[in-house]
Amino acid sequence: MIEALFAAVLGGLLLLGLHRKVIARVQQRPGPPVWQEVLHTLKFSFKSTWVPETASPGLFVGIVLVAIGIWTAALAVVLAGGSILIIFGVYMLHKIVEHGFGLSSGSPYGKFGAVRSVISAASEIPLFVSVAAIAVFTGSLAISDIVAYQAVNGPLLIIAPPAAFAMYLVILSKMPFSPFAIVEGKELVSGYKTEHFGVWRAGLEVANAIKTSVLLGLFLLLFLGPLSPFAFVVAIVILLVSLSFVCAVTPMLAPFDSVTIQALVTVVMLGYLVLLGVIP
Template sequence: MIAELLFAVFFGLLLLGIHRKVIARIQRRPGPPVWQEILHMLKFSFKTTWIPKTASAALFVGVVLVAIGIWSAALFVVISGGSLLVIFAIYMLHKIVEHGFGLSSGSPYGKFGGVRSVISAASEIPLLVSVAAIAIFTHSLLISDIVSYQEVHGPLLITIPLAAIAMYVVLISKMPFGPFSIVESKELVSGYKTEHFGVWRAGLEVCNGLKTYVLLLTFILVFIGSLPFWLTLLTMLILVITLSFVCALSPMLSPYDSVTVQTLLAGLMLVYVGVLGVMS
């Protein structure tokens, strides 16, 4: 499992690098090399580091540990075919991590990043909707059961395409440079991660790599099914490129617009799953 963990970190960061490269090419910029995010992680870990004078020290450091820990746990849950509800829980608790990053330093920019992450709570509802829609069909939330259901009945992507779209929106809202990335937008310097520099930021980059890998892997396992390893990686790459197109071609929304759009989407999805539940 150690090998899988390290692979997930580096491949996730590589995907984020590809994300940046594709966005740059769409916008006709040369862009950084694809391994830039991996270099970033290493670069930050070599830098001078301290805990700000005003920070709440234990929380400032502890939240980095929690961030890496929860996503490693999520990776193991996905690999072992555990409950989808646990993945959902970890995804929601990532919000607390953002909040902790933002508030623990005492920086005004970090604080606004943290508050923004709290007000965009509606971005989690689509995930709950896709979980509920899946439960209606498979009668189980274990990822292993969902995979074996798809081997018999064909991919869920075809059965419930709108639930797949809901999960895709969730992926968009967690990708950097997307329309909903208000927590790290540049008018807040770097949002919630402004004051986490040096080694702390390196830890955050590790978490980002893991998070990207886990979310994409979950999407593939839940909506397409079990694929050979190389094909899984290829599908992840294709997914990232489509996400890059969305991120490159859409402007970042203002905080209130972002929350409104997310709430509307969440409402639509709730209606959809209600209809699905009545029909089945």
């Protein structure tokens, strides 16, 4: 578990670095080196740290631990082949974590980041629909069962493309610089992260790294099925580069428009689900 956690952190940080690099290259900038995020995290770990005067101290510190805790739990569930319903729960609770980060500091930038995070809660629902669609096909929500199903019947990417699309959109909305990343809009400085610095920020970066690894890895497990380690790495890089392309060429949406688009996608997905339920 410790090795897996370490690999997830390092892999996630490298993937986020690659994300920045690809975006920069698409936009014809040199961009930072790929290991930039690793350096960031190390640098933050050794900076001086305190709690701001206006902050709510318990929440300010506690939320960092919660962030790392929930994603570690998610990683454990993925490794154990547990229920994706739990991952779905963790994913939705990440919203609360962002919210807590922003509100606990008392800073107006953090607060607006947090409020934006809360209003975009509709972005989680496509994941739920995707989960439900998978359940319709495989009859189980345990990741191990779903992987086994795909080993027999071929990847779900081909069987249920709309579910894959919904999950892709969900991952996209969690990537930095994406059209739906309204919580990190540049007019809010760093959004909900603004006031967390030093070790707290390093903790947040670690949580984000685990989150990126878990989400991308989960997508591959759910929609491509069992892969060899090498194929897994290649596939995760391809998936990330495709996400980076989308992020690089699209502008950020206005907050409420982002919410509305995500809500509309949810409605379409619900229609698909009803169709799935009715036809067989």
